[in-house]
Amino acid sequence: xxxxxxxxxxxxxxxxxxxxxxxxxxxxxxxxxxxxxxxxxxxxxxxxxxxxxxxxxxxxxxxxxxxxxxxxxxxxxxxxxxxxxxxxxxxxxxxxxxxxxxxxxxxxxxxxxxxxxxxxxxxxxxxxxxxxxxxxxxxxxxxxxxxxxxxxxxxxxxxxxxxxxxxxxxxxxxxxxxxxxxxxxxxxxxxxxxxxxxxxxxxxxxxxxxxxxxxxxxxxxxxxxxxxxxxxxxxxx
Amino acid sequence: xxxxxxxxxxxxxxxxxxxxxxxxxxxxxxxxxxxxxxxxxxxxxxxxxxxxxxxxxxxxxxxxxxxxxxxxxxxxxxxxxxxxxxxxxxxxxxxxxxxxxxxxxxxxxxxxxxxxxxxxxxxxxxxxxxxxxxxxxxxxxxxxxxxxxxxxxxxxxxxxxxxxxxxxxxxxxxxxxxxxxxxxxxxxxxxxxxxxxxxxxxxxxxxxxxxxxxxxxxxxxxxxxxxxxxxxxxxxxxxxxxxxxxxxxxxxxxxxxxxxxxxxxxxxxxxxxxxxxxxxxxxxxxxxxxxxxxxxxxxxxxxxxxxxxxxxxxxxxxxxxxxxxxxxxxxxxxxxxxxxxxxxxxxxxxxxxxxxxxxxxxxxxxxxxxxxxxxxxxxxxxxxxxxxxxxxxxxxxxxxxxxxxxxxxxxxxxxxxxxxxxxxxxxxxxxxxxxxxxxxxxxxxxxxxxxxxxxxxxxxxxxxxxxxxxxxxxxxxxxxxxxxxxxxxxxxxxxxxxxxxxxxxxxxxxxxxxxxxxxxxxxxx
Numbered sequence: 001x002x003x004x005x006x007x008x009x010x011x012x013x014x015x016x017x018x019x020x021x022x023x024x025x026x027x028x029x030x031x032x033x034x035x036x037x038x039x040x041x042x043x044x045x046x047x048x049x050x051x052x053x054x055x056x057x058x059x060x061x062x063x064x065x066x067x068x069x070x071x072x073x074x075x076x077x078x079x080x081x082x083x084x085x086x087x088x089x090x091x092x093x094x095x096x097x098x099x100x101x102x103x104x105x106x107x108x109x110x111x112x113x114x115x116x117x118x119x120x121x122x123x124x125x126x127x128x129x130x131x132x133x134x135x136x137x138x139x140x141x142x143x144x145x146x147x148x149x150x151x152x153x154x155x156x157x158x159x160x161x162x163x164x165x166x167x168x169x170x171x172x173x174x175x176x177x178x179x180x181x182x183x184x185x186x187x188x189x190x191x192x193x194x195x196x197x198x199x200x201x202x203x204x205x206x207x208x209x210x211x212x213x214x215x216x217x218x219x220x221x222x223x224x225x226x227x228x229x230x231x232x233x234x235x236x237x
Numbered sequence: 238x239x240x241x242x243x244x245x246x247x248x249x250x251x252x253x254x255x256x257x258x259x260x261x262x263x264x265x266x267x268x269x270x271x272x273x274x275x276x277x278x279x280x281x282x283x284x285x286x287x288x289x290x291x292x293x294x295x296x297x298x299x300x301x302x303x304x305x306x307x308x309x310x311x312x313x314x315x316x317x318x319x320x321x322x323x324x325x326x327x328x329x330x331x332x333x334x335x336x337x338x339x340x341x342x343x344x345x346x347x348x349x350x351x352x353x354x355x356x357x358x359x360x361x362x363x364x365x366x367x368x369x370x371x372x373x374x375x376x377x378x379x380x381x382x383x384x385x386x387x388x389x390x391x392x393x394x395x396x397x398x399x400x401x402x403x404x405x406x407x408x409x410x411x412x413x414x415x416x417x418x419x420x421x422x423x424x425x426x427x428x429x430x431x432x433x434x435x436x437x438x439x440x441x442x443x444x445x446x447x448x449x450x451x452x453x454x455x456x457x458x459x460x461x462x463x464x465x466x467x468x469x470x471x472x473x474x475x476x477x478x479x480x481x482x483x484x485x486x487x488x489x490x491x492x493x494x495x496x497x498x499x500x501x502x503x504x505x506x507x508x509x510x511x512x513x514x515x516x517x518x519x520x521x522x523x524x525x526x527x528x529x530x531x532x533x534x535x536x537x538x539x540x541x542x543x544x545x546x547x548x549x550x551x552x553x554x555x556x557x558x559x560x561x562x563x564x565x566x567x568x569x570x571x572x573x574x575x576x577x578x579x580x581x582x583x584x585x586x587x588x589x590x591x592x593x594x595x596x597x598x599x600x601x602x603x604x605x606x607x608x609x610x611x612x613x614x615x616x617x618x619x620x621x622x623x624x625x626x627x628x629x630x631x632x633x634x635x636x637x638x639x640x641x642x643x644x645x646x647x648x649x650x651x652x653x654x655x656x657x658x659x660x661x662x663x664x665x666x667x668x669x670x671x672x673x674x675x676x677x678x679x680x681x682x683x684x685x686x687x688x689x690x691x692x693x694x695x696x697x698x699x700x701x702x703x704x705x706x707x708x709x710x711x712x713x714x715x716x717x718x719x720x721x722x723x724x725x726x727x728x729x730x731x732x733x734x735x736x737x738x739x740x741x742x743x744x745x746x747x748x749x750x751x752x753x754x755x756x757x758x759x760x761x762x
Contacts, residue, residue, distance in 0.1 A: 008578045008607045010240045010555060010656070015610035037558045043758040050468065050489050050755070054357035055522040057562050058642060059448050062357060082645050084558055103460045106415050138641070158417055162445055163637060166356075166452060185456055189415030192453075196417070197424035202371050205405045209377065217378040218398065226390060233386035234264070236379065236435040 021087035038065055038080035038091055052093045058082040061167030064137070067091035077135050077169045099171040099179035102186065112190035113152040116183070123183050124150045125176040132170035132180045138163045142170045142180045149183050154191035157184050240555070240653075243578075243607060247617050247654045250580035251625065259585040267592050274595040274602070276659075277545050277694075282515045288743040289736070290539040290677070299512040300543060303527060304534045305740065306751030308733050310473045310485050310494065316728040318483065318498035322348040322464070323720035324713070325484055325497050327471040327529065328505035330358025331447070331702065332685025334454035335709025336503045336716070337463050345717035347463050348497060350486055352470035352754060353524050356455040359507055359686065360705060362522070363447025364565040364638060366439030367706075368699035369404035371426050375436040377401040384700060387433040387589045388665075388693020391542065396691040399672050400700075400707045407706040408440060416453050418442055430570050431698040433589035439699045444565050444638045447702065469495060470754050473733060474502060474532050477726030480679035481536065500725055501716035503674070503682040504529035505709065508664045509546075511756040517661040518561025520549055528752030529687040533668050535736045538676040541689035542666025547696055550575075550593040552660020554615035556646045561660045565639055566698050568618060569593075572626055576617040576654065577605040591695040594659040607656055615658035620650040663701065665692050674712030680719065680726075682712035 014035035021034045023041055030045040039056065042049055054062030063080035070088025080093060102119035109115050116123060123146060132142035140163055148156045161184040170180040208214070224232065262270065272278050283295045287305055296304075324340040326333045329351030337349045349355070370380040380401040385392050408426065412418065419427040419441050429439040442449035458465070468489040475483040481502045486495040506529030510521025519525070534540060551566065553559035569575070569586040575593070577583055577600045584596035597616055600606055606614040623631050632651050633640050643650050667689030674682045685705045692700060740747065 007238065008243060009238060010243060010607065010609045011238060012557070012610040014557065035557055040758075044760050046760050048759045050353070053523045054353055055359075055362050057362050057520070057522075058645075059362045059445075059638075060354075060357055060522070062354060082558075082642075084646065101456075101459060103462065105460065106457070107413055162417075162443055162449065163641070164452070165448065166455075185452060188417065189453055189456065192415035192417045193413060196412075196420070199371075199412070199420070199425045200423075201373065201425040202405055202408055202412075205371050206409060209402055209405065214376060214378055214402075217376070221378060221381065222394065222398070229382075229385060229390060230264075233382050233390075236382055236386070 024090040026092040038083045041085045056081045061165035064094040064167040064169050077137050079137050097168050097171045101182050106189050106193050112194050120183050122178050131173035135169045135173045146180050149187040154187040158188035158191045246580035247576050261585045270595045274598040288739045296543045297514045299514050302749045303531050303751040305745050306749040307747050309750045318496045321498045322346045323500050324716045325499035326503045329355040331360030331705035332709040333505035335706050336713035339710045339713030340717040343717035350466040350469045356451050360447045361451040364444040366441035366446045366699045367702035368438045369408050369440050383434045384697050387697040392693035393690035395672050403707045414453050432587045433697045444636045474536050475728045476732040481681035482726035500720040501680045503712045505684045506687045508686040510661045519661040520563040526753040531751035536678050536732045538678045539669045541669040545665040545694045547663035548594045548659035549662035551657040554613045554658045555656040574619040578607050615656040617654040618657050619654045624651050673715040674708045684708040684712045
């Protein structure tokens with residue numbers, strides 16, 4: 001095993017001076033170790049969480065959470081798996097919000113930019129309160145994104161919302177009942193399906209495969225024995 | 238010591254390292270390294286499976302006891318179906334969605350059941366990209382050989398050939414659905430180089446490839462109005478004369494059993510990271526507990542390569558909150574160095590995952606690692622190097638997800654290298670399938686990580702996303718076509734009874750109930 005080299009050990013405040021902090025989970029107080037994530041605090045408190053956990057890595061948006069820090073009136077949002085607890089923190093997971101998702105056949109859209117208004121007629125009713133932007137745990141400028149969608153700049157929307165984990169925290173705060181994440185998803189998909197250049201080389205490759213261009217190579221490779229295959233692999237540069 | 242003091246050596250040695258070219262190991266050197274350091278070769282972590290289709294074969298202890306585990310379903314359970322369909326898809330990740338969409342497009346009545354929400358999966362976290370041979374300099378045959386080499390020549394040739402050949406048409410399908418892959422200036426798909434690949438072949442959506450694909454597929458499943466059963470975990474399959482005829486689900490809210498009659502079943506239940514094999518942390522999602530393996534094994538499906546797992550070289554070790562989380566391989570693809578406590582590189586960073594992981598373990602076991610006070614160990618991944626090479630702002634531009642991941646805990650990866658150690662990432666093997674995704678059990682299909690054979694003994698970066706899409710599609714199409722021409726079979730638990738008898742015969746009295754569904758993290762007194 002490794003030698004115990006004192007030189008190469010990272011100081012960790014939570015190990016040097018382990019401390020418990022007081023948190024309030026959905027109205028009930030618990031002592032939990034300092035430095036753990038909100039999700040781990042839930043587990044530490046003995047709570048089984050089924051609704052509200054997914055990838056545990058900040059990508060799936062399942063663990064949307066409201067929290068407030070000590071003595072601060074401001075309620076903020078976070079992803080529970082990506083946030084560290086603080087002493088005096090108060091938090092509760094956010095249940096899924098019943099936002100309306102429009103259904104559409106993305107490939108059959110005739111006029112995607114106009115269709116937005118039929119699918120999401122509330123989209124242009126944004127009253128600029130900016131609550132959605134403030135609610136976004138991914139720091140996306142959500143309000144700006146909604147306007148860009150309304151003005152047909154779908155490309156900008158797709159770029160701005162590449163970070164969107166669909167946690168839906170922008171939906172309950174909207175006073176115009178817009179579901180900004182769903183509007184953005186529509187705009188991004190429509191952009192990809194209708195307004196992006198087709199990659200010519202990809203079609204070319206598909207045709208080569210259907211035309212049997214690689215048939216000869218395949219026949220050769222598929223009848224090789226293991227030794228010959230090892231050699232063929234080694235020759236790849 | 239203060240972390241910044243420890244990092245100084247990485248900054249100091251950066252310029253000297255930039256001039257270095259590290260050769261890849263020869264095949265013999267690779268074998269020696271892997272045999273000595275890879276977790277797959279830790280004898281005491283393994284034991285033979287006592288009975289069933291893979292009797293006598295070795296796998297890790299954690300999995301062996303699940304496979305031999307007992308059913309949670311009472312044998313006198315009433316089997317009147319609550320739902321009836323042509324195709325039941327179990328699992329809501331990439332493979333499950335691809336299977337459901339393709340089966341639905343064929344006119345089959347599809348139900349998609351998943352124990353968490355639609356889309357909760359490992360797919361959503363995939364950052365590195367999807368290998369597809371699209372460039373002029375590349376070909377499906379080269380993709381085949383690269384994968385074979387990466388898999389230590391143990392890959393199923395037929396499964397692999399199908400995957401590489403169908404890759405381009407999968408890319409086309411995803412583009413039509415609106416997936417936004419990165420492009421070159423001429424409009425063609427931009428490709429990046431991945432570890433173990435001889436050509437740049439990774440099709441990407443910045444470092445959000447899996448998220449982008451999953452967002453679109455999820456939306457498409459909803460648009461197609463495919464029937465969903467969320468928070469409904471499959472706990473047993475149903476059989477008629479050995480063939481699969483449906484499943485028993487458990488509604489996780491009211492805990493009731495829910496019987497689904499299905500002419501065909503597609504298991505797309507994913508991997509096993511949450512079993513924490515050999516005590517490793519994992520990059521996997523909360524539900525990655527190998528449910529499909531346990532259920533199909535009881536039904537008589539043969540498993541393949543279940544003694545080999547992928548430990549991704551770069552799992553986060555520091556800060557504590559990120560332990561096990563994946564640090565994208567893209568950093569190494571773009572030239573990031575792995576650096577030990579002495580400031581030295583020790584492996585060609587673009588070698589295959591098993592080789593790179595083994596070399597990191599070697600460095601740490603030989604005392605050249607960096608420790609954390611909570612007892613972890615790791616080596617540096619020199620992220621600031623990318624800024625030095627390609628200009629300020631490179632990381633934010635190309636790795637927004639990773640920048641965000643560390644920023645949340647006060648670490649600026651443009652300035653500070655990060656500490657990493659291998660994390661349990663992928664199950665190389667799984668249920669043996671044919672080129673249509675069908676297992677040894679009639680009408681039981683398996684797609685994605687739960688299936689085995691395609692990747693051999695080590696999966697190449699970027700091949701999983703493609704595997705999911707290709708075998709999701711093929712199993713979906715085949716299952717839908719099959720369902721058209723046959724009646725619904727009877728619903729019985731005969732195979733479970735038989736399995737219980739086998740257990741008794743082998744004197745296995747298991748107190749392990751499988752599938753496990755979730756890891757037990759909640760603290761109970």
